[in-house]
Each structure stands twice: as C-alpha cells, then as structure tokens.
Amino acid sequence: MRGHADEPHTPTPGMAARTAGWVSAFVVLALLAWSYPSAVGAATVLAGVLFMHEFGHFAAARAVGMKATDFFLGFGPRLWSFRRGETTYGLRALPLGAYVRVIGMSSSDSVEPGDEHRAYRNKSYPRRLLVVSAGSLMHLMMALVAFVALHAVLGAPVLEEDRWQVAEVMSQRDGVALPAVSAGISAGDRIVGVNGTLTEDWSVFVSEVQARPGERVLLEIERDGTLLDLETTLAADPETGRGLLGVRAGQAITYETAGLPTAIVRGFADLSGAIADSVRGIWSLFANFGDVVDRIVSPPGDPSANENLGMRPLSVFGIVDLASDSSWGWSERALMFAMVNVFLGVFNMLPVPPFDGGHVAIATYERWRERGGRGRYLSDPRALAPVVAVVVTALVLLAVGLLYLDIANPIDL
Numbered sequence: 069m070r071g072h073a074d075e076p077h078t079p080t081p082g083m084a085a086r087t088a089g090w091v092s093a094f095v096v097l098a099l100l101a102w103s104y105p106s107a108v109g110a111a112t113v114l115a116g117v118l119f120m121h122e123f124g125h126f127a128a129a130r131a132v133g134m135k136a137t138d139f140f141l142g143f144g145p146r147l148w149s150f151r152r153g154e155t156t157y158g159l160r161a162l163p164l165g166a167y168v169r170v171i172g173m174s175s176s177d178s179v180e181p182g183d184e185h186r187a188y189r190n191k192s193y194p195r196r197l198l199v200v201s202a203g204s205l206m207h208l209m210m211a212l213v214a215f216v217a218l219h220a221v222l223g224a225p226v227l228e229e230d231r232w233q234v235a236e237v238m239s240q241r242d243g244v245a246l247p248a249v250s251a252g253i254s255a256g257d258r259i260v261g262v263n264g265t266l267t268e269d270w271s272v273f274v275s276e277v278q279a280r281p282g283e284r285v286l287l288e289i290e291r292d293g294t295l296l297d298l299e300t301t302l303a304a305d306p307e308t309g310r311g312l313l314g315v316r317a318g319q320a321i322t323y324e325t326a327g328l329p330t331a332i333v334r335g336f337a338d339l340s341g342a343i344a345d346s347v348r349g350i351w352s353l354f355a356n357f358g359d360v361v362d363r364i365v366s367p368p369g370d371p372s373a374n375e376n377l378g379m380r381p382l383s384v385f386g387i388v389d390l391a392s393d394s395s396w397g398w399s400e401r402a403l404m405f406a407m408v409n410v411f412l413g414v415f416n417m418l419p420v421p422p423f424d425g426g427h428v429a430i431a432t433y434e435r436w437r438e439r440g441g442r443g444r445y446l447s448d449p450r451a452l453a454p455v456v457a458v459v460v461t462a463l464v465l466l467a468v469g470l471l472y473l474d475i476a477n478p479i480d481l
Contacts, residue, residue: 123206172190236318386479390479
C-alpha cells in the first residue's frame with residue numbers, strides 16, 4: 069500500500085483536456101481584454117444572451133416535467149461542474165453560449181425505463197412545443213424588457229429635423245493637426261455657437277469656422293442638456309487657407325422618456341415592429357443572397373461592401389465591434405440588444421433542423437401523423453441527418469464569410 073501511495077500520479081486524458089481548456093480560455097480572454105477592452109463587455113453580454121436562450125429551454129422542460137440531465141455554460145472541454153439533484157451544471161472552455169440536454173429528444177435516444185415518462189418524446193404536443201420554442205420566447209422577453217427600459221428609463225432616441233450634432237471628432241486631416249480633440253469636443257455634442265453667433269444650422273457653423281483660420285474662438289457646446297464654453301485655436305487648411313476644427317456632423321438626436329404604462333405599450337409596439345423587420349430581413353437575406361456573396365468577396369476597403377446598410381448582414385464579431393463603439397450611449401446599446409434578441413428569436417424558428425423551429429416542424433408533423441386517434445408516431449432522426457449536415461455546413465460557411473466581411477470592410481457609423 070505504501071508503494072502505491074508513493075507512485076507518481078498519472079494525468080488522465082480528461083484532466084489534460086480540462087487543463088488545456090483552462091489555459092486556452094485564459095489566453096483568449098486575456099488577449100481580448102488587452103487588445104479590445106471595450107469588446108469584452110459586449111462579448112460577455114452576447115454570451116449571456118445565448119445562455120438565457122438555453123435557460124429558457126431548461127426552465128420550460130423542468131416546468132412540464134421533462135428531465136434535463138445537463139446544463140452547461142460554454143462548449144468544448146469541461147472545466148468545472150457539480151451535480152444538484154438530477155442535473156449536472158458546469159462550465160466549459162469556450163464561452164460561446166450554453167446547452168441543455170433533455171432526455172428522449174428523438175426516438176433513437178437511450179432512456180432509462182424509469183425515466184421514460186419524463187422523456188421529451190412522451191410528452192404532449194403542446195408541452196413539446198413550449199419546450200422547443202422557449203429559447204426564442206426568452207429572446208423576445210429580453211427584447212421587450214430592453215424596449216420598455218429604453219422608453220421608461222434610458223430614453224428612446226428620436227431624430228430632430230433641421231438640427232445637427234457632432235458625429236465624429238478627428239485629430240488630423242491630410243497631415244494637418246486639428247484642435248477638436250484637444251478642445252474637449254465629444255461625439256454627441258451640439259455646437260450651438262461660435263464667438264456668439266448661433267450655429268444650429270450646419271452651413272452657418274461651417275462658414276463661421278472657415279472664416280477664422282488660426283484664430284482663437286469661443287465655442288458654445290450643448291452636452292446632455294448643459295451648456296459649456298470651450299476655447300480653442302482653429303487650424304488652417306494649407307491648400308485653401310480656410311479654418312478647420314475637426315468635426316463631422318450627423319443629424320441631431322434627442323432622447324425621450326415616458327411613464328411606465330406608456331413605455332410598456334410602446335415596448336410591445338416596438339417588439340411587434342422588430343419581429344416584422346426581422347422576418348423581412350431574413351427573407352431579404354435569402355432572396356438577395358447573391359448580393360450578400362458579392363459583399364463577402366469584396367476586397368478590403370471596397371466601399372460597395374457597405375452600401376445600403378439595411379441589406380448588410382453582420383457576424384458575431386461585427387455585432388460585438390459595433391456594440392463596443394465608445395460613441396454609443398446606453399440607449400443605443402439597449403436598442404441594439406433588443407434588435408439582436410428579436411432577430412435571434414425569429415431566425416431560430418426557421419422550420420429546418422437543427423434550429424428550434426425544426427423541432428417545432430418535427431413535433432407538428434408527428435402530431436399530424438397521429439390524427440384521427442392513431443397511436444403515438446415518432447419520426448426517425450436518421451432521415452433528417454442529411455438536412456442537418458447541409459444546414460450546419462451552410463451556416464458555418466456563412467459565418468466565416470460574414471466574419472471576413474466584418475474584418476475586411478467593417479461598418480463605420
């Protein structure tokens with residue numbers, strides 16, 4: 069016995085996988101935090117969204133009496149887990165979402181005889197529909213909460229006609245240093261006066277600046293409802309001799325809030341509108357797939373890749389990149405959070421496996437085969453394997469293509 073105790077411990081493959089998983093996860097997160105600190109928060113929110121999707125399935129399965137044996141955050145090698153009751157909870161190396169395992173999802177799944185009555189395949193049609201659609205319903209619930217918070221707390225962005233605000237602050241142009249950054253001007257500011265002259269009209273502002281090259285000017289700034297006075301010395305364009313400040317204009321935006329009852333009504337209206345927009349967007353994606361391919365194969369820096377942004381799909385990287393833009397406020401991020409959730413909820417209900425909508429289609433087909441008092445019908449999952457392979461392959465190719473598009477030709481708002 070003593071000899072056995074003194075023998076060196078031999079690592080198992082599982083231990084090696086867990087160690088590699090921890091190391092790889094730490095390295096990836098450390099590189100992200102060092103290179104793109106603002107993107108880490110956006111990526112964490114997106115991972116949380118995917119986690120809540122699976123939590124919807126898990127909660128619904130438990131509510132209708134199905135047995136869920138696994139609920140993990142992430143994919144890949146298992147890093148840590150514990151068992152409580154009949155479910156194993158844990159963490160895996162790649163924080164790209166979550167997954168839930170419900171027993172008896174198909175006729176080929178092996179289930180203990182004592183658990184057969186709690187298998188997905190033996191529950192009623194309405195209960196199966198609830199479980200497989202619960203992920204998308206969770207997305208819509210999160211979107212509704214975000215829309216209501218937008219109207220009740222954060223303020224919904226509303227474009228103001230005939231008014232402008234700073235959309236971008238530039239530090240230089242064509243090698244000429246510009247004073248806007250050092251003066252303290254920020255995106256979202258409204259420059260309402262230059263040396264006492266009202267400049268709510270963009271053309272008046274441009275004329276006032278261009279007429280004062282090299283002069284020290286007093287700028288009256290409206291920021292978050294407060295007026296500020298900033299002084300700076302304008303630069304001069306070496307070719308034209310005109311004054312330069314270093315700002316680009318965008319249409320002015322104001323933020324409107326409402327009482328909770330009104331916010332709830334507006335939230336539901338926004339949700340229904342976003343669902344309709346998502347349906348149209350998905351249809352447009354397939355109907356104009358040639359345009360999507362043309363964008364993907366565009367060379368880096370090609371402006372045509374970002375023409376008509378309403379038709380421009382985004383990868384996960386693109387979503388995180390946009391959401392981490394420092395010029396965005398909480399209202400813009402809440403709006404994007406809601407829109408992404410609505411799109412995910414709608415897209416996931418496409419009636420083809422492996423989407424949740426595919427499970428809805430299968431359950432509906434099985435229910436149709438049982439019509440007229442026929443016994444329980446279970447479809448053969450092997451017949452759908454080619455469909456799953458084609459859909460997964462197409463999704464992977466599309467994801468890789470959109471990732472390249474968002475890296476080679478990022479959207480610059």
